[in-house]
Amino acid sequence: xxxxxxxxxxxxxxxxxxxxxxxxxxxxxxxxxxxxxxxxxxxxxxxxxxxxxxxxxxxxxxxxxxxxxxxxxxxxxxxxxxxxxxxxxxxxxxxxxxxxxxxxxxxxxxxxxxxxxxxxxxxxxxxxxxxxxxxxxxxxxxxxxxxxxxxxxxxxxxxxxxxxxxxxxxxxxxxxxxxxxxxxxxxxxxxxxxxxxxxxxxxxxxxxxxxxxxxxxxxxxxxxxxxxxxxxxxxxxxxxxxxxxxxxxxxxxxxxxxxxxxxxxxxxxxxxxxxxxxxxxxxxxxxxxxxxxxxxxxxx
Amino acid sequence: xxxxxxxxxxxxxxxxxxxxxxxxxxxxxxxxxxxxxxxxxxxxxxxxxxxxxxxxxxxxxxxxxxxxxxxxxxxxxxxxxxxxxxxxxxxxxxxxxxxxxxxxxxxxxxxxxxxxxxxxxxxxxxxxxxxxxxxxxxxxxxxxxxxxxxxxxxxxxxxxxxxxxxxxxxxxxxxxxxxxxxxxxxxxxxxxxxxxxxxxxxxxxxxxxxxxxxxxxxxxxxxxxxxxxxxxxxxxxxxxxxxxxxxxxxxxxxxxxxxxxxxxxxxxxxxxxxxxxxxxxxxxxxxxxxxxxxxxxxxxxxxxxxxxxxxxxxxxxxxxxxxxxxxxxxxxxxxxxxxxxxxxxxxxxxxxxxxxxxxxxxxxxxxxxxxxx
Ligand SMILES: Cc1cc2nc3c(=O)[nH]c(=O)nc-3n(C[C@H](O)[C@H](O)[C@H](O)COP(=O)(O)OP(=O)(O)OC[C@H]3O[C@@H](n4cnc5c(N)ncnc54)[C@H](O)[C@@H]3O)c2cc1C
Numbered sequence: 138x139x140x141x142x143x144x145x146x147x148x149x150x151x152x153x154x155x156x157x158x159x160x161x162x163x164x165x166x167x168x169x170x171x172x173x174x175x176x177x178x179x180x181x182x183x184x185x186x187x188x189x190x191x192x193x194x195x196x197x198x199x200x201x202x203x204x205x206x207x208x209x210x211x212x213x214x215x216x217x218x219x220x221x222x223x224x225x226x227x228x229x230x231x232x233x234x235x236x237x238x239x240x241x242x243x244x245x246x247x248x249x250x251x252x253x254x255x256x257x258x259x260x261x262x263x264x265x266x267x268x269x270x271x272x273x274x275x276x277x278x279x280x281x282x283x284x285x286x287x288x289x290x291x292x293x294x295x296x297x298x299x300x301x302x303x304x305x306x307x308x309x310x311x312x313x314x315x316x317x318x319x320x321x322x323x324x325x326x327x328x329x330x331x332x333x334x335x336x337x338x339x340x341x342x343x344x345x346x347x348x349x350x351x352x353x354x355x356x357x358x359x360x361x362x363x364x365x366x367x368x369x370x371x372x373x374x375x376x377x378x379x380x381x382x383x384x385x386x387x388x389x390x391x392x393x394x395x396x397x398x399x400x401x402x403x404x405x406x407x408x409x410x411x412x413x414x415x416x417x418x419x420x421x422x423x424x425x426x427x428x429x430x431x432x433x434x435x436x437x
Numbered sequence: 438x439x440x441x442x443x444x445x446x447x448x449x450x451x452x453x454x455x456x457x458x459x460x461x462x463x464x465x466x467x468x469x470x471x472x473x474x475x476x477x478x479x480x481x482x483x484x485x486x487x488x489x490x491x492x493x494x495x496x497x498x499x500x501x502x503x504x505x506x507x508x509x510x511x512x513x514x515x516x517x518x519x520x521x522x523x524x525x526x527x528x529x530x531x532x533x534x535x536x537x538x539x540x541x542x543x544x545x546x547x548x549x550x551x552x553x554x555x556x557x558x559x560x561x562x563x564x565x566x567x568x569x570x571x572x573x574x575x576x577x578x579x580x581x582x583x584x585x586x587x588x589x590x591x592x593x594x595x596x597x598x599x600x601x602x603x604x605x606x607x608x609x610x611x612x613x614x615x616x617x618x619x620x621x622x623x624x625x626x627x628x629x630x631x632x633x634x635x636x637x638x639x640x641x642x643x644x645x646x647x648x649x650x651x652x653x654x655x656x657x658x659x660x661x662x663x664x665x666x667x668x669x670x671x672x673x674x675x676x677x678x679x680x681x682x683x684x685x686x687x688x689x690x691x692x693x694x695x696x697x698x699x700x701x702x703x704x705x706x707x708x709x710x711x712x713x714x715x716x717x718x719x720x721x722x723x724x725x726x727x728x729x730x731x732x733x734x735x736x737x738x739x740x741x742x743x744x745x746x747x748x749x750x751x752x753x754x755x756x757x758x759x760x761x762x763x764x765x766x767x768x769x770x771x772x773x774x775x776x777x778x779x780x781x782x783x784x785x786x787x788x789x790x791x792x793x794x795x796x797x798x799x800x801x802x803x804x805x806x807x808x809x810x
Contacts, residue, residue, distance in 0.1 A: 138442050138506050140726070140733040146438075194438050319806045334809045336795075339802030346801060347747050354726035355719075361440045376719055425712070432715035436698055436706065 140354065142198055150198035156181060157206035163406040166207040169272040170241050175210055175226055183212065185221035193298060193360040197305045204309025207409050209272045211238045213302035218295045219246045222288070223255055232296035232421050235275040239263050247282060251292050254285030270416040272409060294363075297374045300421040301363060304356045304374075304381035307417050311349045311381075311388035314410045318342055318392035321399075338395055345391035348384035355380050372434035375427035382418040382427075389414045440729075442510070449503065450510045456487060457518035465521050469643035474600050477524040481555035491529060491553040494537075498545060499553030505732040512688035519692070527596065528552035528559035530684045532605050535622075535675045539663040548624070562592035562606030562625065562649055563672065570796050572607070573616040573669065577651065579608035579623060581658070586610070586623060588631075588654040596790075598647025599636045601627055605675075607668050620668035624660040631655070641782050679791040680749035681741055682732060687725035690752065693759050693780065694721035697766075700777075704766045717762045720755040727751070743804035746797040753787030753794060760784045 142150075160174050178184055186196055196216065203212050214229035214237065215221065225243030230236040231253065239245055242258050262280030319342055322333030332338050359377035362370045389411040393400040400407045418424070442450070462480050466473030484490045485499065493508040494500025503511065523529060533552055536545055551557035568575040577590025592598075592606060604625045611619030627634060631654035636644035663671040678684060694717060701707075701714045727748070731741055760781035764771040772778065788794040802808045 138446060138729065138733075139439050139736070140729040141737055142438060315806070319808060322808055331809045333802075336799065339806075339808050340795070340798040342806055342808070343750075343798040343801035346806060347750050350744070350747055351723045351727055351751055354730040355723050357438065357730075358440065358726050361438065365441075376722070380719065380723060428712055428715045428719070431719060432711050435715070435718055436701060436711070 140357070142194075142357070146195055146198055149195070150202055153181070153183065153199050153202045154205065157202055157208060161206040161208050163207075163409065166209060167272060167406070167409050169209045169274070170238050171210075172226070172241070178210060178212065184215050184227070186216050188221035192364040193301060194357065194364050196302070197357055197360045200302050200305035201309035201312075204306035204311075204413075205313045207272070207310060207313070207413050209238075211242070213299050213306065214238075214246070217298040217302040218253075219244075219255070219288075220290065220295070222290075229295075229299070230278055231292065232299055234277060235266060235420070236263075236278060237273050237275050239276040239278070240265070240274065245278070246288065246295075247278065247285060248292055249282065249285075253288040253290045253292055253295060255288055256281065256285035260284045268416065270412040273413065273416055296421070297363060297370055300374050300378050300427075301356070301359050303417045303421050304352075304359065304377040307381040307385040307414060308349060308353055308356060310410050310414050310417070311345070311385035314385075314388045314392040314407060314414070315342060315345050315349065317407055317410070318345075318395040321396055332395070341391045341394060345384075345388040348380070348387055352377070352380040352384040369434070372431055375422070375430040375434075378422060379424040379427035379431065382424040385414045386418050386424075442506075446506060446510060449507045450514060453489075453511050453514035454518070456489065457514060457520060460487070461518055461520055467641075467643055468522060468524055469597070469599070469639075469645045474524070477521055478555050478558075480521050481524050485554045490555070491533065494533070494549065494553065498549035505736055506729070509686060509688070509728060509732060512686035513691065514688070516688040516692035517695075524597075525552060525555050525558050526684065527561050527601075527605075528557070528603075531561060531675050531679055532559050534678045534683060535605075535662065535671060538674060539671050543659075544624075544662065557602045558597065558600055560595040560598040560601035560604045560627075560647065560649075561675075562595055562598075562604040564594045565591060566593055570793055572672075573620075575607060575609065575620070577606070577608050578612065579610040579621055580612075581610070582655075584658050585655045586621075586658055586660075588623070588625065588651045588656065590651050592649040592651070593646070594637075595647045595649055596645060598627075598634060598649055599644050601647075603627060604649060605662070607672055610668070611666055614666075617669040619666050620672070621665050622662040622668040622671040623656060624662060625651075625654065625656055629654050629656060640785075641779070676792060677741070677745045680797070681745035682728050682748065684791065685752045685756075687721070687728045690721045690756060690759070691725055693756070694718045697759055697763055700763055700766050704768075707766070710762065710766055713762050713765070717755070717759045720751070720758060724751055724755055743800050746792075746800040747805070749791055750794055750797050750801070753784075753791075756784040756787050757781075 160177055211228040215227035218229040218231045219227045223244045226241055227244050228236055228238050228242040229246035231248050244255050247254050260281045261278045263276040264279045266275050268275055322338055323331055325332050356377040359373040362373040392407055399405045465476040468474055468477045488501050491500045492503040492511045496502055565575050579586040579588050604627055606623055606625055607620050608623050610621035631652040633650040635648045637646040639645040697717055763777045
């Protein structure tokens with residue numbers, strides 16, 4: 138047994154981090170979907186990761202990086218649900234009523250009677266839904282759901298993979314939020330001192346970090362179970378989503394409190410990260426729903 | 438990344454489980470009573486004779502050179518079987534790793550084997566009446582006289598100090614020094630003239646603590662662990678083992694988590710507590726995963742620094758949460774004597790010893806997040 142990402146996995150994640158620092162700086166994360174960036178993600182092999190033989194474990198550090206950057210593109214939908222098998226801009230409504238970025242998609246993966254289908258965007262009727270996360274607009278499909286081409290894919294596997302992907306992105310979003318807060322706490326002075334020297338601030342951020350650091354191995358274990366098609370997939374994926382979601386929601390709250398009023402504006406970047414945390418925390422099952430799944434698995 | 442145990446690891450697990458299956462003693466009295474102490478010592482002898490007392494140590498000192506992963510497997514099987522608490526924890530889990538890292542060859546040969554066999558029981562002599570969280574303010578002193586130290590001062594809260602044969606302590610060896618400088622890490626035989634040990638009853642009424650008074654106690658300078666004056670650095674290494682993966686392996690918490698699931702079912706699976714029970718189980722399982730994560734990092738040549746403080750926060754608060762949840766499940770049986778109540782009382786100390794959780798949060802904020810002091 139050896140429970141650490143391999144050197145290759147770490148290297149690929151570093152490459153992705155560098156790419157995203159360039160291609161998705163905070164201004165871009167605020168602006169939302171970009172077709173140009175989508176093409177770059179394709180070129181980097183990030184959409185086709187599963188199709189090109191990478192495992193769920195390989196994907197975790199990459200999705201964590203996507204979370205760090207608050208990458209707006211539908212990476213979870215395209216890379217984990219559709220599995221990279223489709224061309225163009227791909228999104229999905231699997232395991233969720235809402236479809237992110239449906240307006241810019243060429244293809245949408247939908248579910249019907251336990252099977253997955255791909256439909257052209259033009260074939261369905263979309264209804265925009267107002268949400269808090271403007272950089273990741275979502276839609277309801279109100280018509281055209283009977284159309285599409287059946288995909289050779291396991292619906293539950295796709296759902297579990299998407300849930301894992303959201304958990305991994307949440308880790309990255311949370312880590313970056315804590316870093317933003319810690320950076321601010323070193324610079325901002327009140328009472329003649331950096332606010333980061335006050336213990337109430339220190340302990341809040343230490344707690345936030347604690348929950349993120351203990352959620353990370355849990356997310357990797359879920360990826361392992363998926364990659365092995367273990368019997369414990371449901372339990373492990375749910376545990377990952379519950380713990381990463383709670384950790385991220387806690388990190389968002391701690392970061393906002395640390396920033397004070399500036400954090401409550403759109404002038405500081407934190408709100409972009411916070412809103413994505415809320416969005417992904419609620420998507421594909423929230424922590425309470427997933428804990429209930431863990432409970433029924435362990436209290437057999 | 439490979440979470441599957443190798444065939445060798447599986448064989449090791451089977452070997453542990455089978456030995457515990459055949460050799461487990463019945464319930465023992467508390468190790469802080471004279472009777473319980475002797476019972477625990479007898480159990481430790483049995484473990485040692487079969488080569489199980491310090492599995493990951495070098496063979497030369499009584500171990501079987503198991504890998505860290507195998508050590509975690511041993512711990513899982515140990516607590517799954519319901520085996521007794523380890524009598525010589527301070528020696529096995531705190532002093533021994535420090536000796537292996539900083540001790541001279543003579544010190545290792547002299548001190549390690551009797552730790553493994555439990556012929557010599559150790560206590561930790563760090564805290565003083567006026568030096569708790571602020572350990573660097575300690576005033577017990579070591580004065581050099583030729584090849585001997587003369588020790589004076591008072592140590593307190595030494596766990597199992599009442600029955601211990603030896604104490605590893607921190608002393609100010611340079612009278613002109615302040616704070617972290619000028620301290621030495623000294624090994625003190627408690628039967629030396631000038632040592633007085635006074636028991637202190639803990640919250641459960643057993644004498645789990647001792648106060649240790651030192652009046653002109655002479656010990657050889659050769660009993661200094663690491664260089665003279667470097668005691669703080671060596672002590673922080675011991676503290677790393679105490680907070681990190683060594684002192685509190687996940688096996689024991691998983692055993693508690695599994696008992697909690699049983700208790701939940703026994704009590705009719707009350708819906709109001711299901712979410713809390715799931716949280717408790719998940720916290721223990723997450724700790725187990727984080728430990729395999731950390732140990733794999735160590736085996737790959739990595740190190741664990743201030744992150745050990747995150748570890749200490751997690752295990753101490755998770756252990757308390759599991760026991761609080763159990764007591765809630767027990768309803769009006771919660772205050773009856775029994776393993777859950779004992780465990781609850783013990784878990785209450787977790788956020789205090791090994792450096793309080795307030796201090797750990799300071800360390801995480803300052804050394805991991807880089808916030809100003
Ligand atoms: C069960 C048990 C076993 C122990 N075993 C041993 C042993 O074997 N050997 C040994 O040497 N010691 C032992 N100790 C002692 C332990 O190390 C000390 O209790 C601990 O370091 C705290 O010191 P204190 O009790 O003097 O509390 P204090 O330091 O007086 O602290 C009291 C409170 O103030 C808070 N506080 C103090 N400073 C700060 C700060 N800077 N910021 C925020 N809050 C602060 C603390 O967190 C705590 O809540 C044991 C303690 C217990 C409970």
